[in-house]
Amino acid sequence: MLFGRQSSSSQRVASVLIASAVACIPIVVWYVGSALLGWAWPVANGRFGVITGLVGFVIILSEILFWPRKALLRKFRWLGRARPWMWCHIVLGLVCVPIIVLHSGFDWGGRLSATTMVLFLIVIVSGVWGLVMQQWLPQKILNDIPSETVASQVEFAVEKHVSDAKRILDQMTTELGSAPDAKLGFKPKVIGRSKDQLSAFVENLLVPYLQHGRKIRRPRDLHENDMMHAEDSHAKLENANYIKLGSRKESENLFARLRMAIPNDALDDLTKLERLADIRRQWDTHVTLNFWLRNWLVIHGPLSLSMFVCMCIHAVKALKYW
Amino acid sequence: MQSPRSDSRDLVDRYPGDRRRYFASQTWAEAAQKFFRRNLWAIAVFLAPLIWLSWGFANNSTGESDYKYTHGPLTNPHAAFDNNCEACHRPYDSGSLFTSSPIKPHERWLDMTCEKCHAGPAHHGTAIWPAGESDATCWTCHHDHKGRTNSLVRIDDNNCTKCHANLPASYDASKAGGDGNLKYAAAIHSFADHPNFRKLDDEANGKGAKRTIQFSHNHHMTLGIPPAPGSERGNLTKAALAKLNGNDASVESRYFKASDNAMTAVQLQCASCHQLDAGRVGLKGEIASGVNLTGEPKEAIQPPRAEGAYYLPINFDAHCKACHPLKSPEQTTIRKVEIDPFVLPHRKQPAELIEYLDAEFGRQLLLKNAAIKDAPAIGSTALSIQQEIEAARNKALEKLVADVNPRAYNALNGSTCAECHAFNGANEPPVKRTIVPVKIPTVWFQHAKFNHVSHRAVNCQECHPGTQDKYDPTDSKRFTADNKIKILGVESCRVCHAPQVTTSGPKGVSTSGGVRHGCTDCHRYHNGEHAYQGRGATARDPSEPRLSTIEFMLGTKLGKP
Numbered sequence: 001m002l003f004g005r006q007s008s009s010s011q012r013v014a015s016v017l018i019a020s021a022v023a024c025i026p027i028v029v030w031y032v033g034s035a036l037l038g039w040a041w042p043v044a045n046g047r048f049g050v051i052t053g054l055v056g057f058v059i060i061l062s063e064i065l066f067w068p069r070k071a072l073l074r075k076f077r078w079l080g081r082a083r084p085w086m087w088c089h090i091v092l093g094l095v096c097v098p099i100i101v102l103h104s105g106f107d108w109g110g111r112l113s114a115t116t117m118v119l120f121l122i123v124i125v126s127g128v129w130g131l132v133m134q135q136w137l138p139q140k141i142l143n144d145i146p147s148e149t150v151a152s153q154v155e156f157a158v159e160k161h162v163s164d165a166k167r168i169l170d171q172m173t174t175e176l177g178s179a180p181d182a183k184l185g186f187k188p189k190v191i192g193r194s195k196d197q198l199s200a201f202v203e204n205l206l207v208p209y210l211q212h213g214r215k216i217r218r219p220r221d222l223h224e225n226d227m228m229h230a231e232d233s234h235a236k237l238e239n240a241n242y243i244k245l246g247s248r249k250e251s252e253n254l255f256a257r258l259r260m261a262i263p264n265d266a267l268d269d270l271t272k273l274e275r276l277a278d279i280r281r282q283w284d285t286h287v288t289l290n291f292w293l294r295n296w297l298v299i300h301g302p303l304s305l306s307m308f309v310c311m312c313i314h315a316v317k318a319l320k321y322w
Numbered sequence: 323m324q325s326p327r328s329d330s331r332d333l334v335d336r337y338p339g340d341r342r343r344y345f346a347s348q349t350w351a352e353a354a355q356k357f358f359r360r361n362l363w364a365i366a367v368f369l370a371p372l373i374w375l376s377w378g379f380a381n382n383s384t385g386e387s388d389y390k391y392t393h394g395p396l397t398n399p400h401a402a403f404d405n406n407c408e409a410c411h412r413p414y415d416s417g418s419l420f421t422s423s424p425i426k427p428h429e430r431w432l433d434m435t436c437e438k439c440h441a442g443p444a445h446h447g448t449a450i451w452p453a454g455e456s457d458a459t460c461w462t463c464h465h466d467h468k469g470r471t472n473s474l475v476r477i478d479d480n481n482c483t484k485c486h487a488n489l490p491a492s493y494d495a496s497k498a499g500g501d502g503n504l505k506y507a508a509a510i511h512s513f514a515d516h517p518n519f520r521k522l523d524d525e526a527n528g529k530g531a532k533r534t535i536q537f538s539h540n541h542h543m544t545l546g547i548p549p550a551p552g553s554e555r556g557n558l559t560k561a562a563l564a565k566l567n568g569n570d571a572s573v574e575s576r577y578f579k580a581s582d583n584a585m586t587a588v589q590l591q592c593a594s595c596h597q598l599d600a601g602r603v604g605l606k607g608e609i610a611s612g613v614n615l616t617g618e619p620k621e622a623i624q625p626p627r628a629e630g631a632y633y634l635p636i637n638f639d640a641h642c643k644a645c646h647p648l649k650s651p652e653q654t655t656i657r658k659v660e661i662d663p664f665v666l667p668h669r670k671q672p673a674e675l676i677e678y679l680d681a682e683f684g685r686q687l688l689l690k691n692a693a694i695k696d697a698p699a700i701g702s703t704a705l706s707i708q709q710e711i712e713a714a715r716n717k718a719l720e721k722l723v724a725d726v727n728p729r730a731y732n733a734l735n736g737s738t739c740a741e742c743h744a745f746n747g748a749n750e751p752p753v754k755r756t757i758v759p760v761k762i763p764t765v766w767f768q769h770a771k772f773n774h775v776s777h778r779a780v781n782c783q784e785c786h787p788g789t790q791d792k793y794d795p796t797d798s799k800r801f802t803a804d805n806k807i808k809i810l811g812v813e814s815c816r817v818c819h820a821p822q823v824t825t826s827g828p829k830g831v832s833t834s835g836g837v838r839h840g841c842t843d844c845h846r847y848h849n850g851e852h853a854y855q856g857r858g859a860t861a862r863d864p865s866e867p868r869l870s871t872i873e874f875m876l877g878t879k880l881g882k883p
Contacts (some may be wrong), residue, residue: 302368306577309372 001086003135012135019094020057028097031106044113052103057315059096060120063089064308067301091133097124116314119307123300130296137293141286147279151290154213154283161210161276169202170260171313174271189266197261197269204278209245213284225232246276246284352403393467396692397474400466410434410466438869441862448497449485475842476849477836479512482841486510511841513819518811521766525807534744534758538804539789546587548797557587558645561701573644576808592782592789595641598630598774630775632853636765638668646741649680651721654709659690671756672719672739687711721754765853766809769845785814819843 004015033039043049051101065091072079079085100120108114135239149157173188190198244250255274259267358365396404425760440460463481464474466469485492487509495502507517517523524530541547547558556564560574562586562667566575570586630739662680666675686709688695697703721737739757740744747755784789786808822836845851849861873880 023328112375112380115371298363298367302366303365303371306368306371310375 001082001131001134003090003131009136009139012063013132014130016128016135020097027101027190030102032160034106038077042102044103044105044107044109048056049103049105052099053315053318055094055309056100056103057104059092059099059175060308060311063096067304080257088284090127093124093127112310112314113318116307116310118128119303123304123307126296126300126303130300133293133296134212137289141289141295143288145289147282151283151287154287158283159278161280162207165202165206165210165273165276168269169199172266175197190262192262194261198258202273205245206273210276210280213280245280247274248278248281251259251277251281254274277305280289367526391825395470397465397468397472397647398470398859399474401470410436432459432461434460448494450494451485462464475846476840479840483511483846487491513841516812517812519766519809520768521763521807522809522811530807531761533762533805535741535742535760535762536744538793539808540793540804541795542590542793543790544793545589546793548793549588553606559588560584560586563588563644567644576644595636596633597640599632601636631771631773632765633774636762642742643668648739649802650718651738652722655683655687655713655714656693657687659687659693661714666722671796672723673753673756674716675719676753679718680711683711683714683718696802723752723755766807767844767853769851771846771851771853772844785810798849 034041744758745755818837819839820835824833
């Protein structure tokens, strides 16, 4: 969710950080006042401490309920749109920070309360981190990945690209895609040594690259031992070129050399192959950005639940046994 | 502006399969497997802190797991209740979690049942409590769960001074009864401004009790206990004491060394008369020397042992009789029968001595005069014998209650009660005079405790000056001046019981004070301040009958919470 109405991602990130800092002001003020000005330290089991604890509990409970509520929103439209709920989730989460910290009385307490507080702080920090990422990365994806797709489905989507690449290769090197020739009948667009070179490129470099992206640095069937002792300099060249496909500039150079080796009427098909490599490169970047866009959820979500469990135990223990 | 159509959309549009089933698994098992595979990290992150927390509680070598529900171990006397909260805390059911105040949930744990074992008379029944403290409860002052060696009765001064620093504001006269006047110091902030001992204040204000016994410490602490000028006797020597006591070896051993010769003058020490309660009974149960309650059931009226905090009361038989044997005066009757002095019982009023005197006079007349011995029991002779006995008795009584002549030998001969005692009815016949009861307090502090054994390193005179000063037999006020209470006052306590002060002077650096000086170092409450009411006294019993052994271990009375 975008935080603020600024169009610049950097401004929105700054807004998030400023809001987080504002949430910490009561903590700093009270701590400084107690440490230097002789104010009373907040006490967790005093009137103020219990009230802040209960308020914090209610807020965190509503924050946790955002999870099932999100699923319910799809089903029950009367619950409203997700954006206001998310806005409340963010604001209440930040408001909760001073409440819970002051509830603690600047004391970790025992193992349970310390664990709960640590989890709470991690959840808050991960939430702020995620909010920052969401202000920045979607804009970056929008700008840098024009061929965006569902990141989790990249591995499936590339299968279509692979079949396209093979189909295009067939169109270029066999009669299947050739135009009728008056003298020779149907004639492939690319023949001879160029055909071999193009076929080797597509089958040995492009298709594996489309299938595995930047995860594979060398062809699967070419072991390191073979590379070191390969007499075929062509294989060495392919391996180096394979790595180059991951780089936009190197890829352009590679395809530029291929263009010089094939006839002009096959250039459009070669451009399509280049486009497939480019999309694969974008998707690799997309997967990376998507990882950073969502990886905080692996921390934020599960630890929120852990913290909630600890908080419930802490609340019952505090109210009943303390 | 409409964004350009994505190339991926074109690719997706070419997907020939069922898009609604594209992401769906076919079976629940596959769905579960897919869920766990995709959320493995999330599940691990969720479980990690909970597992760590559980492991910490289950395997805690520091013992923290023992204190999950407590602030700390109980003090030694309550150690048996470490795992039995309901021994002290009033039990609550699960519903009380919601019915009790959510703002002050911890106060539920302060609803305790101390009175099951401890009596709690309302020391603070007249208190007006500060705001926020609704009532006087045990936990207001006594805090447990602070370790085995924590003392529940040694509490911080703040618990006392929050009221006693301005007692009029914290004192409800209507609850006090009586005249409603404040009976205690109005403002005490610490031991530094603690008022003087009450008896010294009363004495200074002329409200002190009039002493009814005449005694000079200075005189008795002077070598040989010298007589007044012109007295018939000399210094009290070993030989003189032996003569007074019929060569009783036990008496000599109390006041003299074996190496002393017969003419060695006696030198009394404080301990010659003042004996701690701990030293009265020997290791084998025998009554220690010096305690000779002739004719009294000693074992029955004396405590078998004590902690040695207090000195036992001065007792005539134990501490005076050796030098001041109480004997009838020598006299000659009408028939010229010389009556030998005989021992008289102590603790008798003159009227009560009549039967003793009559019996002994009659016995000696019968023994020493044959005519009386053979006279008929009825008749004029008998009547004259009776009159002779009465005359001798009245004469003896008159001597016994007469003002003492300091120069007279009878100061040692023990022929007069007035040697020490004051009398009522000076103008009455001797038989109608009464000895004023001696009211020397056995324990002088009414609201504080003092342990002499704890202070045995201090010389007696440092706190009790005027007990070994130079004695001037010619000073006419030597007795009246000696009747003041022989204690310095609270200032003598503050020499040590005060914050430590380090001073530097010509002789170097010296320190003073530093000994604890809290309120509870001297004061006890809930009937604990009474020296005669120690632990186990009825006044310190709980209001309800005592718990049985099983009930004590359970911490509750069987059949009721």
